[in-house]
Amino acid sequence: MDAAFFRAWITETAAVIGERRDYLTRLDAAIGDADHGANLARGFGAVTGALAGQETPTPGAVLKLTGVTLISTVGGASGPLYGTAFRRAARSLGDETDAGLPALAAALQAALEGVRKLGEASEGDKTMVDALAPAVDALARAVDDGASEAAALDALVAAADAGAEATTDMKALKGRASYLGDRSVGHTDPGAASTALILRALRDVAARHDTVR
Amino acid sequence: MTALVGIVLVSHSAALAEGAAELAGQVGAGAVIAAAGGTGDGRLGTSAEKVSAAVERASAGAGVLIIPDLGSAVLTVKVLLADLEDDDDAPGPVEVADAPFVEGAVAAAVTAAAGAPLPAVRAAAEEARDARKL
Numbered sequence: 001m002d003a004a005f006f007r008a009w010i011t012e013t014a015a016v017i018g019e020r021r022d023y024l025t026r027l028d029a030a031i032g033d034a035d036h037g038a039n040l041a042r043g044f045g046a047v048t049g050a051l052a053g054q055e056t057p058t059p060g061a062v063l064k065l066t067g068v069t070l071i072s073t074v075g076g077a078s079g080p081l082y083g084t085a086f087r088r089a090a091r092s093l094g095d096e097t098d099a100g101l102p103a104l105a106a107a108l109q110a111a112l113e114g115v116r117k118l119g120e121a122s123e124g125d126k127t128m129v130d131a132l133a134p135a136v137d138a139l140a141r142a143v144d145d146g147a148s149e150a151a152a153l154d155a156l157v158a159a160a161d162a163g164a165e166a167t168t169d170m171k172a173l174k175g176r177a178s179y180l181g182d183r184s185v186g187h188t189d190p191g192a193a194s195t196a197l198i199l200r201a202l203r204d205v206a207a208r209h210d211t212v213r
Numbered sequence: 214m215t216a217l218v219g220i221v222l223v224s225h226s227a228a229l230a231e232g233a234a235e236l237a238g239q240v241g242a243g244a245v246i247a248a249a250g251g252t253g254d255g256r257l258g259t260s261a262e263k264v265s266a267a268v269e270r271a272s273a274g275a276g277v278l279i280i281p282d283l284g285s286a287v288l289t290v291k292v293l294l295a296d297l298e299d300d301d302d303a304p305g306p307v308e309v310a311d312a313p314f315v316e317g318a319v320a321a322a323v324t325a326a327a328g329a330p331l332p333a334v335r336a337a338a339e340e341a342r343d344a345r346k347l
Contacts, residue, residue: 075258077285
């Protein structure tokens with residue numbers, strides 16, 4: 001997976017977030033401040049512009065520019081959180097020009113650790129960690145088992161989707177939704193939902209590359 | 214005259230940040246207070262650029278105390294502080310206070326205006342949490 005692949009992932013993410021903007025905003029309207037869809041759409045829109053205007057010769061450079069741009073343009077908590085996630089992943093990838101599955105797994109693990117530390121959230125708090133953590137675990141297991149790229153990324157997406165879905169029954173312990181207490185139960189966490197969309201975009205871009213190859 | 218500790222108030226709302234700065238500046242006359250409220254395009258939220266600019270405005274050499282309100286304000290400030298640690302051109306020590314927004318701002322302003330050092334200004338802001346009103 002080279003820089004072009006990572007640019008395609010981020011571009012696909014921007015498109016998907018744009019399409020699902022109202023869905024994310026609806027989730028956030030139920031338990032937050034109804035700006036998650038609009039904030040992320042603005043942020044990834046700015047990222048697409050930045051990627052078009054700057055040289056990003058490595059996967060790490062693509063993700064670093066993504067993270068830096070999200071931090072400065074989103075305006076909500078997802079900005080510093082996703083910004084940190086992408087910047088940590090970028091640092092993990094270093095100057096590598098072609099990242100294999102193990103490097104991707106390590107980068108997503110670094111992203112998870114960055115989000116956990118910044119947000120001080122654990123699994124079960126009804127946050128993006130509830131989608132990201134099981135996804136990272138599933139990918140690491142698939143890599144250990146020697147799974148193909150397609151199977152490993154399918155496992156990543158399945159775990160992220162299940163993790164996001166599981167937040168519906170949780171009571172929020174972090175973020176704006178935590179002010180709602182028990183009333184946050186019964187609604188899917190918007191951050192977990194957008195995390196699942198971002199990881200799905202990664203899988204979809206990889207699947208498309210495979211058919212082109 | 215020794216330099217004063219600067220105070221930066223970060224709120225989701227520009228009106229809230231500016232109002233708290235006005236109130237704190239009245240009680241702590243002479244304190245250097247910079248407000249960073251809302252997003253760059255005037256919505257509720259946090260702008261990393263506004264926070265960075267406010268830190269520069271408030272910095273006079275004795276350090277800066279940042280007081281955020283909630284959520285993205287806190288997270289944005291934490292990311293900014295982590296970046297400043299890696300930055301050789303950082304404007305002296307910058308710390309964040311875990312404090313109630315208005316009460317913390319007032320307590321910090323009074324303490325900073327008296328010429329107290331950064332740890333004392335931060336402690337004053339954080340102790341405001343325990344000050345009972347009734």
